[in-house]
Amino acid sequence: MAQIKLDQLAHSYYPHPKKQQDYALKAMDYLWDDGQAYALLGPSGCGKTTLLNIISGLLKPSQGRILFDGEDMTMRTPEERNIAQVFQFPVIYDTMTVAQNLEFPLVNRGVDRAEINKRVTEMLETLELSSKANLRAQGLTADEKQKISLGRGLVRYDVNAILFDEPLTVIDPHMKWQLRTKLKELHQRFGHTMIYVTHDQTEALTFADKVVVMYEGQVVQIGTPEELFERPDHTFVGYFIGSPGMNILPCELRGYYAVVDGHPVVLGADYQQISGARVELGIRPEFVRFVGAHEQGLPVTIDTVNDVGRHRIAKVRLGRYPLDVIVPEGQEIAATDHRVVFDSNKTGIYVNDHRLQPERLRTGAGAPV
Amino acid sequence: MTVKPVNQKAWLLVLPVLLIVALNAIIPLMTVVNYSLQDTFSPGVFFYEGTKWYQDVLSSPRFHGALGRQFLFTGIILLIEIPLGVAVALAMPRKGPWVSVCLVLMALPLLIPWNVVGAMWNIFALPDIGLLGYGLNWLGFDYNYTQQPFAAWFTVVLMDVWHWTSLVVLLAYAGLSSIPDAYYQAAKIDGASSFAVFRFIQLPKMKRVLIIALLLRFMDSFMIYTEPFVLTGGGPGNSTTFLSIDLVKAAIGEFNLGIAAAMSILYFLMTLLVCWVFYTAMMRGDES
Numbered sequence: 001m002a003q004i005k006l007d008q009l010a011h012s013y014y015p016h017p018k019k020q021q022d023y024a025l026k027a028m029d030y031l032w033d034d035g036q037a038y039a040l041l042g043p044s045g046c047g048k049t050t051l052l053n054i055i056s057g058l059l060k061p062s063q064g065r066i067l068f069d070g071e072d073m074t075m076r077t078p079e080e081r082n083i084a085q086v087f088q089f090p091v092i093y094d095t096m097t098v099a100q101n102l103e104f105p106l107v108n109r110g111v112d113r114a115e116i117n118k119r120v121t122e123m124l125e126t127l128e129l130s131s132k133a134n135l136r137a138q139g140l141t142a143d144e145k146q147k148i149s150l151g152r153g154l155v156r157y158d159v160n161a162i163l164f165d166e167p168l169t170v171i172d173p174h175m176k177w178q179l180r181t182k183l184k185e186l187h188q189r190f191g192h193t194m195i196y197v198t199h200d201q202t203e204a205l206t207f208a209d210k211v212v213v214m215y216e217g218q219v220v221q222i223g224t225p226e227e228l229f230e231r232p233d234h235t236f237v238g239y240f241i242g243s244p245g246m247n248i249l250p251c252e253l254r255g256y257y258a259v260v261d262g263h264p265v266v267l268g269a270d271y272q273q274i275s276g277a278r279v280e281l282g283i284r285p286e287f288v289r290f291v292g293a294h295e296q297g298l299p300v301t302i303d304t305v306n307d308v309g310r311h312r313i314a315k316v317r318l319g320r321y322p323l324d325v326i327v328p329e330g331q332e333i334a335a336t337d338h339r340v341v342f343d344s345n346k347t348g349i350y351v352n353d354h355r356l357q358p359e360r361l362r363t364g365a366g367a368p369v
Numbered sequence: 370m371t372v373k374p375v376n377q378k379a380w381l382l383v384l385p386v387l388l389i390v391a392l393n394a395i396i397p398l399m400t401v402v403n404y405s406l407q408d409t410f411s412p413g414v415f416f417y418e419g420t421k422w423y424q425d426v427l428s429s430p431r432f433h434g435a436l437g438r439q440f441l442f443t444g445i446i447l448l449i450e451i452p453l454g455v456a457v458a459l460a461m462p463r464k465g466p467w468v469s470v471c472l473v474l475m476a477l478p479l480l481i482p483w484n485v486v487g488a489m490w491n492i493f494a495l496p497d498i499g500l501l502g503y504g505l506n507w508l509g510f511d512y513n514y515t516q517q518p519f520a521a522w523f524t525v526v527l528m529d530v531w532h533w534t535s536l537v538v539l540l541a542y543a544g545l546s547s548i549p550d551a552y553y554q555a556a557k558i559d560g561a562s563s564f565a566v567f568r569f570i571q572l573p574k575m576k577r578v579l580i581i582a583l584l585l586r587f588m589d590s591f592m593i594y595t596e597p598f599v600l601t602g603g604g605p606g607n608s609t610t611f612l613s614i615d616l617v618k619a620a621i622g623e624f625n626l627g628i629a630a631a632m633s634i635l636y637f638l639m640t641l642l643v644c645w646v647f648y649t650a651m652m653r654g655d656e657s
Contacts, residue, residue, distance in 0.1 A: 058554050079560045091555035093569045104569075108560035152559060 002068040002160040002193060004032040004055060009064035011050055017062065024050045026217045027064065034069075037187050037194040039208035041201060043240070047217040048197045052163050055195065056083045068160055084153030085163040089170060090145035092137040099124065099133040102151045109156075123155045126186070143175040150179070154186055161193040168203065180207060201241050213237045229284070230346065235353045238282050244313060244324045247288070251281040253349065261319025263298050268344040269358030280350045285313065285324040287343035290333060297339030300325075305333065316340070398637075404630035422631035432632065434607060435615035442522075442611060443590045446529045450586055451579065453530070454537025458545055459571070461538070472542075475535045483532075487599025490528040494600075514601065518608035521601050525609055528596055533586060540582045544575035577651070584647045591640060612636055 011025040020026065025047045032038060040048045053059040055066060057078040065074045073081050084105075093101050102123055106116045124130045127147045132140065137148060146167060153162050164183075168176045184207065187194055198204050204211050205225040213221045213228065213236070220234035221227075232238040232246060239245025251258040256270045258281050265281060291297040300316040300323065312327040316338065325340060327333060349356045405422055407415040426432050461471045481489075496502035496513045501524075505512040514520040548570060556566045594613040597603065603610035603618070610618070616636065620629030 053554075056558065058557065078557045083558065085554070085558045087551040087555060089549065089551055091551050094573045095569060104561070105559040108562070108565065149555070152555075 003034040003070075004161060004193065005067040005070070006030045006032075007065040007067060009054065009061050009066060011047075011054060011059065011061045011063075023062075023217055025054070025061075028219055030212075030219060030222065032193065032195070034193055035191045036209045037184075037207060038196065039204035039211045040195060040197045040214060041199065041204040041211050041240070042214035043199060046214045048199075048214055049165055051214070052085070052165055052195065052197050055161070056085045056163050057081045058085075082156075082158065082160045083163060084156055084159045084161075086146075086149050086153050086165065086167045088166045090142060090149045092140075092145050092148050094136070094138040096137055097134050098129055098137050098140070098148060101137050101148050102155055105152050105156055119155045119157070123151045126154075126182070127151050143171045143179070146171055147179065150183070154190075157190060159192060161195060164194070164196040166197055166199070168198075176203075183207065201243075205241075213240065215240075231348065231355070232282065233355045235280065235282060235350050238284070238348075238350075242284055242286075244285055246282045246284050247323050248350070249281045249283075249318065249321045249323070251279055251349075253279055258349065260298075261321060263319060265298065265342055265347070266344050267347055267349065267358075269361045271349055271356060271358050274351055274356070277351050278353075279356075280353075282348040282350055282355075283342045284346065285326040287346040288323065288325045288340050289343070290314075290325065290327065290331070291339050291341050293334065293337055293339075295339065295341070297341045300338050300340050302333070302338055401630045401633050404626045405634050408627050418627065422627040423635070426628060426631045426635060431607075431615065435610055435612050438608075438610065439591060439612045442525070442529075442593070443587060445526055446533070446590050447583065447586055449526070449530050450534045450537050451583060454534050454582065455541045455575070455579070457534065457538045458541035459567070461542055463546065472539070475538050475542075478532050478535050479539075481532075483595040484599050486528065486532050487596040490524060490531075490596070491600050494524045516605055518605060521605060521609050525597050525600060528600060529590065529593070532596065533589065536585065537579075537582045540578040541575055544578035545571060548574045580647065580651050584644065587643060587647075588640060591643075 006028055008027050008029060009025065010023055010027040012023045014022050017023055040051065042048050050059065054061045057073070057076055057080075061074065065072055067073060068081065078085070093104060096104065099120055102120045103116050106119065111119075121130075124133050127150070129144065129147060129151075132144070137145065140148070150167065153159070168179060171179060180203065183194075183196075186192075196204070196207050198207075205228075209224070210222055211225055211228055212219055213234075215234065215236040221232065221237045223231075223233075228237055228241050232241070235246070235248050238248065249260045251260045251265070253271050253274055254264075255273075256267055258265045258267055258279075260281060298318055300318050303315045303317060303322075305312050305314045305327070311329055312333075314325040314327055314333065316323050316325055318340070323340075349358075406418060406420075408418045408421075409415050457475075461475075462468055478486075493499045494502045494514050496506050496515075502512060502514070511517075512520050514524040552570050552574075553566065556570060561569070592613055593611060594617070597609050597611060598614055598617075601609045603614045607615075612632075613636075616629055616632050619625045619632060
């Protein structure tokens with residue numbers, strides 16, 4: 001078990017990277033706490049797997065260092081790092097039985113026989129594979145095979161970290177749920193540092209203590225699921241997480257309010273003036289609300305309303321800009337004269353995609369001018 | 370229950386294949402069967418001899434000798450070519466510009482006509498002017514494949530290894546390149562030694578292509594004719610007279626049609642038997 005530190009780490013698949021775009025992973029400095037479960041979340045090609053393979057030692061970074069508990073591991077092999085990794089597609093040793101597969105990493109490390117048997121028996125039980133222990137691994141189903149892959153990582157109690165590279169991609173939906181629960185359980189039991197790569201936000205948000213959102217080779221935010229939802233640091237986090245994603249509206253800043261296509265929107269704080277940059281207002285559909293005819297609000301026109309079960313999603317237009325609004329169950333949408341208000345505490349301002357820190361917070365926002 | 374309509378039209382569609390197979394396989398084969406059961410003294414005059422030729426062949430020391438040499442030769446070249454082919458395939462680069470260079474180099478011997486291979490080695494191994502023969506003698510080895518049985522065997526085996534190991538290499542390489550990277554990465558993570566990687570990942574993944582390689586090399590070497598015929602002509606003496614060379618000697622050299630036909634049938638049945646064994650083994654491998 002170890003704390004993992006990335007020190008000015010960057011990687012390029014080109015031998016002599018020149019431009020920023022040549023880097024699959026742009027320089028980063030982060031500290032990953034011991035015993036935490038992290039999810040690396042991001043779209044395909046954002047550098048998640050690259051980062052994972054650098055941590056496990058399958059890939060040598062172009063620059064920077066990686067430290068486990070302060071010890072430089074950059075040039076060490078995966079074996080020396082004592083890391084377990086589970087891959088997207090199940091890797092099993094065809095000619096071995098299920099039990100032999102599970103004991104393989106232990107046998108290679110010269111663990112003594114009694115200890116191996118004890119751990120393998122226990123792991124077979126945990127994975128509910130006891131009845132198949134002596135079958136050839138070749139004939140099993142995809143999710144059983146993936147369980148074996150997981151098991152080969154988990155039988156090593158003493159690993160520094162366990163890395164998962166989209167391990168549930170090939171698994172049936174109902175098994176996914178089960179395996180994920182199992183992983184959480186094992187994490188609580190053994191307290192390994194776990195890093196879990198996925199592009200599925202549900203998976204990331206349910207599995208992890210902290211979610212690391214990556215975008216174009218950079219970590220754009222590390223935070224708890226709540227933080228990512230309520231205070232995205234980057235517009236990408238805003239629309240990647242949440243369904244539908246955050247509304248991003250071009251605006252102009254005027255101190256404590258923003259103007260969106262001529263309509264003033266009150267903010268929960270004062271902001272400095274910004275010029276020469278792209279300024280946008282971000283508000284999640286959950287924090288936009290239709291108001292009654294007598295309340296003040298921003299006039300919108302409704303394009304469509306989709307019922308998605310628990311609530312409805314109204315696609316509306318504020319001036320030129322499209323806007324999603326989540327309408328809770330039971331709330332009526334008026335026939336005409338639609339107005340919405342934004343929850344000012346949940347409204348963020350983004351300058352060139354990055355969240356702008358307000359100069360000071362306001363309590364009890366005034367009326368728009 | 371509905372009665373399935375009977376439609377005999379399908380026979381019409383099978384007919385062309387049936388005709389071709391009859392013309393190129395069944396009729397010639399039956400002619401051989403015919404010869405193997407009869408004796409003749411002049412064209413068009415045949416006597417039925419029953420199983421006489423078969424008994425003659427099976428009890429003849431000459432056939433035993435040729436068969437023994439045949440199995441020895443096939444055994445030796447399989448023992449050399451399969452492991453060597455796998456070793457070369459493992460040593461070949463998996464990516465980069467050298468891949469195509471290696472593949473082309475490997476494919477070259479396979480593209481050379483068999484009698485040319487024989488002629489090349491015939492000259493190459495000549496003790497007075499051939500590079501190999503002269504070189505070996507220069508190094509102090511007493512080497513003359515036209516006179517020494519051991520030297521003749523050495524040359525024939527070396528020629529076959531040179532000519533055909535590439536086939537095993539290419540098949541094994543194809544098997545190796547179908548292994549996803551994740552397997553090697555997982556093995557690294559599991560702390561597997563390179564022998565364990567070979568034993569538990571590469572070998573199982575190559576199993577099928579290796580069975581095919583074994584089958585092809587068995588059949589080809591068991592039926593080998595052209596190269597040793599051009600190289601040694603079966604000599605010195607009978608030392609490199611394999612089954613097919615012996616068969617041709619009996620049929621064309623000595624015009625012993627009955628003996629040659631019986632030999633052909635036995636030869637054919639042996640090849641068929643071994644192929645059947647391989648096929649069964651492959652199918653069983655698929656089931657598990």
